[in-house]
Amino acid sequence: MATDEVRWVAEARRGDRNAFRHLVEAYSRALFALCMRITRDSTMAEDAVQEAFFNAYRHLGDFDGRSSFKTWLHRIAVNAALEQLRRNGKHGVTFSDASSDDDGEDFLASRPDEAPTPDRHALGGEIGRQIQDQLARMSTLERTAFVMRHHEGQSLETIAETLSLNISASKQAIFRAVRKLRGALEPLR
Amino acid sequence: MNTISDNDLILYFYRDGLDAGRIGEIDDALLASPDLRARYTRLQQMLHAVDAEPTPEPDALFSDRVWQRLDAQIAALHPSARPTGLRARLFDLLHSLLVPRAAFAAACMLLLAIGVGFYAGRSTAPQPDEIAQTRANAMATRVLDAYVAEHLRATEGLLLTAVNSDDAGLVGNRDLAASLVDSNRLYAQAATRSGNTRLADFLRQLEPVLLELANQSPDTPVQSIDGLRDYLKKTDLLFQVRATQARIDAAGKHST
Numbered sequence: 293m294a295t296d297e298v299r300w301v302a303e304a305r306r307g308d309r310n311a312f313r314h315l316v317e318a319y320s321r322a323l324f325a326l327c328m329r330i331t332r333d334s335t336m337a338e339d340a341v342q343e344a345f346f347n348a349y350r351h352l353g354d355f356d357g358r359s360s361f362k363t364w365l366h367r368i369a370v371n372a373a374l375e376q377l378r379r380n381g382k383h384g385v386t387f388s389d390a391s392s393d394d395d396g397e398d399f400l401a402s403r404p405d406e407a408p409t410p411d412r413h414a415l416g417g418e419i420g421r422q423i424q425d426q427l428a429r430m431s432t433l434e435r436t437a438f439v440m441r442h443h444e445g446q447s448l449e450t451i452a453e454t455l456s457l458n459i460s461a462s463k464q465a466i467f468r469a470v471r472k473l474r475g476a477l478e479p480l481r
Numbered sequence: 482m483n484t485i486s487d488n489d490l491i492l493y494f495y496r497d498g499l500d501a502g503r504i505g506e507i508d509d510a511l512l513a514s515p516d517l518r519a520r521y522t523r524l525q526q527m528l529h530a531v532d533a534e535p536t537p538e539p540d541a542l543f544s545d546r547v548w549q550r551l552d553a554q555i556a557a558l559h560p561s562a563r564p565t566g567l568r569a570r571l572f573d574l575l576h577s578l579l580v581p582r583a584a585f586a587a588a589c590m591l592l593l594a595i596g597v598g599f600y601a602g603r604s605t606a607p608q609p610d611e612i613a614q615t616r617a618n619a620m621a622t623r624v625l626d627a628y629v630a631e632h633l634r635a636t637e638g639l640l641l642t643a644v645n646s647d648d649a650g651l652v653g654n655r656d657l658a659a660s661l662v663d664s665n666r667l668y669a670q671a672a673t674r675s676g677n678t679r680l681a682d683f684l685r686q687l688e689p690v691l692l693e694l695a696n697q698s699p700d701t702p703v704q705s706i707d708g709l710r711d712y713l714k715k716t717d718l719l720f721q722v723r724a725t726q727a728r729i730d731a732a733g734k735h736s737t
Contacts, residue, residue: 309555313548320544328537338539342547343645346554379714400487400520419530441495442531448498463498467488473527 301361305352312352316345319362323369329439330373332428333380340376344369359450366444367454370436377432399474426475430468437462438469485510485517490524553638557657622675626729629668629680633726636661636687640722643694644713658694665691683725690718 297318303311320341327337327344348355348368355364427435436455440446446454452462485507492498493507510517639661642654665684672681693709713719 316548317544320547321539324539324543325537342550342641345551349555400523420534423531423534467491470491
């Protein structure tokens, strides 16, 4: 795969659309998952993927190979997803909403520490719904930083660079996101 | 007093943002403190619950759909570009529908074929073979649908580019838009002639937007370009193009 990818990227840079098509086929579904997690809307996610590939094609010459093609492409997709949210008026307030009621306070100690019982396992579906609710409660910035760190495995440096933040702000966004997720485990109380 | 915060544990979980010394301290503290272990276990539970959520999956045709639109967008960027490699001929066949003069010629040929077919069916046989006539009509409809589906894919790519690209990109699409205006008219006529008034009406609705895109120039006022983008964003035209395309594709699959 890695060898194929290098070849496809090189051929696509020389204008081979068929090679670029291989890259689209290889990455489109992963990009959809990424954009869907950020936008939480399948239409916006699809448009973001479309735009990400188009932007990637137009800027293939700028890909310097310092990161992997996948990382480069995913960064473009993150920005395309954020752009979709901006265009659809679902970005503004939440992106800059850095406040949190209990920012900085420890929260993990307040949870009961019993092992999950069968009854609690039965609440799995409820927890899933709660997780979705909590993800929806996050600001765009928090959710994007969390998705990049947790689901994409991107480093804080990459997150900061992609979102035009400093490292400290990236950390804080992730801390707030994780803090909000605790509400998802309320059924386990 | 425990100096390891929840934020430290979050960074520890991801092994990011902490130096090796701090990670070592947390390792030791986790071994020594049951309370800290319990806190860390809760964090792990919470984040693993997130992992248990299903990965968002698009439908099976997603990649194909993305490529079809992308191919049209790329064609609009580099009208003269041609694919290389073994599948070049197939690509050329597909792209012939997107290249200005070829698209117009294809639409003309199609219109002529459908016109001759319907005329011949109505006027030549003294005792018309109804089954053969029905087959001929169905074939003509399928051919028209296949061409219109490609036309709508190219139109969708054009509209997406118009909505998403900068002003220069929008102006760069003039040739493609102009070619689509011509073929759009001919497909609308062909649809009318074949009795598909719904499709014909829809194609006629598209024409003013295609004309507007064909008339963009570097001198076009920014307000006018923004107005066009706003129109495309606020109306459901792009959705209608996709829906019509999907309906035609579904009808094609159903009839084969």
